[in-house]
Amino acid sequence: MRLSAISRAVGAAALAAAVLAACTNSSSSTSSTSSSSTTSSAPSSGGATSGGTIKIGVDLPVSGADASIGIPTQNGAVLAIEEANKNGFAGGKYKLQASLLDDAVQGKHDPAAGAQNVKTFIADSAVLAMIGPFNSNVAKSEIPLTNDAGLVQIAPSTTNDGLTIGDDAKKLRTAHPDTNAFFRVCTRDSRQGSTLAQIAAQKLGYKKAFIIDDNETYGKGLADVFEASFKQLGGTVLGHEHTTANQVDFKALLTKAASLKPDVVFYGGTTSTGGGLVRKQMADAGLGNTPYLGGDGISDDEFEKVAGDSANGAYMTTAAPDASKLPSAKDFVTAYKARFNSDVGPYSANAYTAAKIEIAAIEKAINDDGGKLPTRADVLKNVAATTNFASPIGKIGFDANGDTTAPILSLYKVAGGKRVLVEEITVKT
Numbered sequence: 001m002r003l004s005a006i007s008r009a010v011g012a013a014a015l016a017a018a019v020l021a022a023c024t025n026s027s028s029s030t031s032s033t034s035s036s037s038t039t040s041s042a043p044s045s046g047g048a049t050s051g052g053t054i055k056i057g058v059d060l061p062v063s064g065a066d067a068s069i070g071i072p073t074q075n076g077a078v079l080a081i082e083e084a085n086k087n088g089f090a091g092g093k094y095k096l097q098a099s100l101l102d103d104a105v106q107g108k109h110d111p112a113a114g115a116q117n118v119k120t121f122i123a124d125s126a127v128l129a130m131i132g133p134f135n136s137n138v139a140k141s142e143i144p145l146t147n148d149a150g151l152v153q154i155a156p157s158t159t160n161d162g163l164t165i166g167d168d169a170k171k172l173r174t175a176h177p178d179t180n181a182f183f184r185v186c187t188r189d190s191r192q193g194s195t196l197a198q199i200a201a202q203k204l205g206y207k208k209a210f211i212i213d214d215n216e217t218y219g220k221g222l223a224d225v226f227e228a229s230f231k232q233l234g235g236t237v238l239g240h241e242h243t244t245a246n247q248v249d250f251k252a253l254l255t256k257a258a259s260l261k262p263d264v265v266f267y268g269g270t271t272s273t274g275g276g277l278v279r280k281q282m283a284d285a286g287l288g289n290t291p292y293l294g295g296d297g298i299s300d301d302e303f304e305k306v307a308g309d310s311a312n313g314a315y316m317t318t319a320a321p322d323a324s325k326l327p328s329a330k331d332f333v334t335a336y337k338a339r340f341n342s343d344v345g346p347y348s349a350n351a352y353t354a355a356k357i358e359i360a361a362i363e364k365a366i367n368d369d370g371g372k373l374p375t376r377a378d379v380l381k382n383v384a385a386t387t388n389f390a391s392p393i394g395k396i397g398f399d400a401n402g403d404t405t406a407p408i409l410s411l412y413k414v415a416g417g418k419r420v421l422v423e424e425i426t427v428k429t
Helices: 012-024 063-085 111-125 136-149 167-173 187-204 219-232 250-259 275-285 300-310 329-342 348-367 374-385
Strands: 055-061 095-102 127-131 152-155 182-184 208-213 236-242 264-268 293-294 315-317 389-391 395-397 408-415 418-426
Touching: 012 182, 012 250, 055 063, 055 348, 063 095, 063 300, 095 111, 095 136, 111 127, 111 136, 127 374, 127 408, 136 152, 136 182, 136 219, 152 264, 152 348, 167 250, 182 389, 187 264, 187 293, 187 315, 187 408, 208 219, 208 275, 219 236, 219 264, 250 395, 264 275, 275 300, 300 408, 329 348, 348 374, 348 389, 374 418
Parallel strands: 055 095, 055 127, 127 152, 152 182, 208 236, 208 264, 264 293, 293 315
Antiparallel strands: 315 408, 389 395, 408 418
């Protein structure tokens, strides 16, 4: 679904009312809705111009198989924006508006859709920052665009290392090699994958692993790190197979795995790319009692729905703390439940935090310039300088690469059809 246009003939008062109504109408039952947005042909480096309205773009997968994790994440960002308006953002002179776009196509996150959504944000001079995306392969398509435009984006959940460090990251920033516009409040896969290997080898005592990944940026990257780390810890990798796009029958692959008698099957990927189906089909291949381990790609409610009873006993991590267990997130959790009548998702607090950081950066830019509308460059500079930002997930800052300075992982086990927190792990940087 795409953004609807508001006529520029609408007066400032009416526009402000539309903004508030649009934000209020966004809920956990909504998929790809838009808080009404104006598209402008003004230069991307300009400030907001639409009648005192400043927009924050939100690009996440909120339909199809990814919706069960995308919508709660979107809700977190929306809540932060609504609260800022309620609390008199920028002295009440300006209103914030969430411009919500869906990057799922035919039920699955899509890099091309994400790139098009970012182009929509860039074309609208009122958009001074964005939240998202959720998936690393989508981020890979978006970062060159936001780097070129100088539009700051903070991702709540993209974990692939190549988005921020190494040669792969440099290739995404050819327009402005010395400028970073991409940040994330989650940790990255080199930390998540190595921690998963430690959990498998040291905490759970597995010696032999069979690895499957979806051959996407996130899934393959996570699986590769797990494999290398598991071997370093003395484990044996019996096989490492890749699935194909839209594959739904994993019988042959799992039969091969069963013949090798693994202690654990590791899955790198998301529920929407087969994570739940692999677990469900393991029983038919004689692997019903074999443990299953994965990362945050299978940490959504959809995993339990797809895998059914087979989900029980599976382990997975999220690249974030469990907000429902944090004293610092108590007020956020209460407000979220009251607003959306549902529990927070794994990355709801991350998206809320990302939005709060951007809101603070925008407000600081306004105050620093005597109340004038800031440029995207002003907002980017303030986000990059963020340190010790108090949030529901703790104090957040960014390093020179745009990575969080407070990486935390949560380990879960599915029991009785629900994810149960096993422990939170602070990752050494």
